[in-house]
Amino acid sequence: MRKAAALRPIFYRIVAASVLLCSSACRDHRSSETSISVVSFAPDIVAESLTPARMLSQLDDSTFFDTISSITYSDAHGYVVTLPRAQSVHVLDDSLRPVLRLEDAGDGPGELSLPLHAFVDGNELFVWERERVQVFDLRLEYLRSFAIPSGMRKPAVLDGVFYTGNSVDSLAISILSRAGDLLASFGPRIHAGRLNSRMLDYRMLAASNTGGVVATYNAEPRVELYDRDGELRAEVEIGDAGPVSPLFKQVAEANVDFEREGVPGYLREMFADLSLNGRTLYILCTGFKGKGDGTYVLVLSIDANDATVTPSRILRLLGPGAETTLVVSILARSGKLFGYDTVFGGILVYEL
Numbered sequence: 001m002r003k004a005a006a007l008r009p010i011f012y013r014i015v016a017a018s019v020l021l022c023s024s025a026c027r028d029h030r031s032s033e034t035s036i037s038v039v040s041f042a043p044d045i046v047a048e049s050l051t052p053a054r055m056l057s058q059l060d061d062s063t064f065f066d067t068i069s070s071i072t073y074s075d076a077h078g079y080v081v082t083l084p085r086a087q088s089v090h091v092l093d094d095s096l097r098p099v100l101r102l103e104d105a106g107d108g109p110g111e112l113s114l115p116l117h118a119f120v121d122g123n124e125l126f127v128w129e130r131e132r133v134q135v136f137d138l139r140l141e142y143l144r145s146f147a148i149p150s151g152m153r154k155p156a157v158l159d160g161v162f163y164t165g166n167s168v169d170s171l172a173i174s175i176l177s178r179a180g181d182l183l184a185s186f187g188p189r190i191h192a193g194r195l196n197s198r199m200l201d202y203r204m205l206a207a208s209n210t211g212g213v214v215a216t217y218n219a220e221p222r223v224e225l226y227d228r229d230g231e232l233r234a235e236v237e238i239g240d241a242g243p244v245s246p247l248f249k250q251v252a253e254a255n256v257d258f259e260r261e262g263v264p265g266y267l268r269e270m271f272a273d274l275s276l277n278g279r280t281l282y283i284l285c286t287g288f289k290g291k292g293d294g295t296y297v298l299v300l301s302i303d304a305n306d307a308t309v310t311p312s313r314i315l316r317l318l319g320p321g322a323e324t325t326l327v328v329s330i331l332a333r334s335g336k337l338f339g340y341d342t343v344f345g346g347i348l349v350y351e352l
Contacts, residue, residue, distance in 0.1 A: 036222075039300075040239035041311040047243050047296065049316045050337075050350045057346030059090060059098045065347060068340035070154055071331040074120035077138055079331075079338075081347075082118045082127075089118045089127055091140070096347070100140050102127070110134065110142035117154035128154060133180060146180035156207040158228060163213050165203035172203045173215065173230070186230035190220055191255065206276035210304040214276055216283055218269045219255055221248050223281070223300065223309050234307035242314050244285050244296050277332040279303065280312075284330045284339075295327040297337070319344050 058064040067085040074080070078099065079092040087105035089112065092098055104111045117128040124143065125136040134145040151168035155176070161183065162176040171185040191201040203215040203224075212233065215224040221238040241248065251270040272286035285296040299313035317339060319325035327339035327348065337350040 036235045036237055038237045038239045039309055039311055041241050041298075041314060043240075045242060045311070045314060047314045047316040049318055049322070051318050051322050052320060052348035053351045054096075054349040055320055055344065055346050056096050056349070057344065059092075063088075063090070063098075065340065065345055068329060068347070069115075070117040070119075070329055071338050071340065071347070072117075072119040073331060073333050076123065077120045077125065080118045080120060080125070082115050084114050084116055087112045087115065089115055089125075096349075102136070102140055109145060110136075119154075119157065121157045121160075128152075148176060148180045149174075149182060152176070153202060153204070156205040156213055158207040158211065158213060163205050163207070165205055165215070167202045172201065173205065173213075173226075175230070184230060186226070187215065187224070187232075190217070204271065204274050206274055206281070208276060208302065208304045209278065212304045214274070214281060214302060214304075216271050216274050218271055219251060221270060223283075223302075225302070225304055225307055225309070233304070234309065236309040238298065238300075238311070241298060241311075243316070244298060244314065247285060247296075273329045275330050275332040275337075276302070280332065281309075282315075282330060282332045282337065284327060286328070295325055295339075297330065315350075317348070317350065319348065 065083065067083060068081055069084045070082045072080045077091055078094055079096065081090045081092060088101060088103040090098055091100040102112055107113050112127065113129055115127050115129055119126055123138055125138065125140065127134045131147060131150050132145055133148055135143045137143055149168065151166050152174065153165040155162035155164040160178060164174050164176060165172060166174045169185050171187050172189050173187040174185045175183040177183055187203060189201055201217055201219050203217060206214045208214055211228050213226045215226065216222065223236045225233040227233055247270055251268045254268040269286055271283055273284040275282045279302050281300045281302050283298040285298060295317040297315040297317060299315060301310040301312050317325060317327050319341060325341045325343045327341050329340045331338040335352050337352055339348050341348050
């Protein structure tokens with residue numbers, strides 16, 4: 001056991017070195033052979049309205065789902081739910097029954113300070129905070145922590161390193177080691193203006209089962225496919241998306257005005273989250289707040305080997321009783337779509 005532990009840092013240094021060697025290539029990843037293609041949902045694809053088969057609004061008499069920033073799943077640990085406002089992380093079994101929890105608030109080792117994302121990789125649970133990642137074993141015993149640069153968003157885990165969208169670097173995607181070291185950055189920005197030393201756009205990421213990374217913008221209707229070294233395989237713009245197309249237009253017009261006028265604020269977002277289940281990508285659309293039209297999810301088929309993105313379904317998520325809802329985070333797994341809803345304040349489970 002001690003020998004394996006001693007070798008682990010050497011392994012990570014080797015991984016870091018191999019990624020650093022390709023960092024210059026990653027920065028120049030956009031070749032003349034790569035161009036933006038446009039895909040559209042067929043006119044006969046209409047939005048499928050879904051009502052939840054189940055709703056979970058609380059874990060026990062004292063723990064309510066007032067805010068959930070992420071839901072993840074692993075075979076080793078079940079569902080992991082992050083509640084930043086409650087400063088807690090909860091582990092649920094396959095029936096969504098509570099099993100374990102972290103709930104000590106604070107800045108010390110093992111204490112949580114605004115947890116944003118928690119996930120299992122191997123035999124360890126990683127809790128992603130603003131500028132710190134804490135690592136626990138599967139019994140939720142504290143192991144270690146490390147600092148991360150500010151502005152790093154929830155990561156995709158691939159080959160033992162973290163791929164994360166960021167809002168601070170001149171390039172939009174960063175690769176971090178398991179010790180928090182910045183190994184490389186890649187991915188150009190469309191909205192490169194700065195606001196209070198932060199970039200205006202960022203990427204949301206998911207690791208594919210073919211060894212690459214799928215990315216979407218927060219403020220552009222685009223999907224990108226990268227290989228593990230940051231080389232761009234495909235860049236796809238979503239054209240006609242049925243009932244979601246007005247959102248694309250509204251966001252584009254609002255952001256053009258925002259950048260032209262230089263008004264302090266933030267870009268308006270069109271995508272809020274994504275979930276990749278096998279080769280099926282689910283993109284959560286936002287921007288319809290107050291419109292009374294529910295929440296939409298674009299479903300696309302991803303073929304990383306052929307570098308293709310194919311639109312397949314449009315889902316309209318409704319709340320209990322077919323009422324309007326606003327889902328802000330999603331997880332697709334085993335024929336189900338889990339979403340945290342801010343209107344009803346709980347996890348909604350949809351049958352796909």
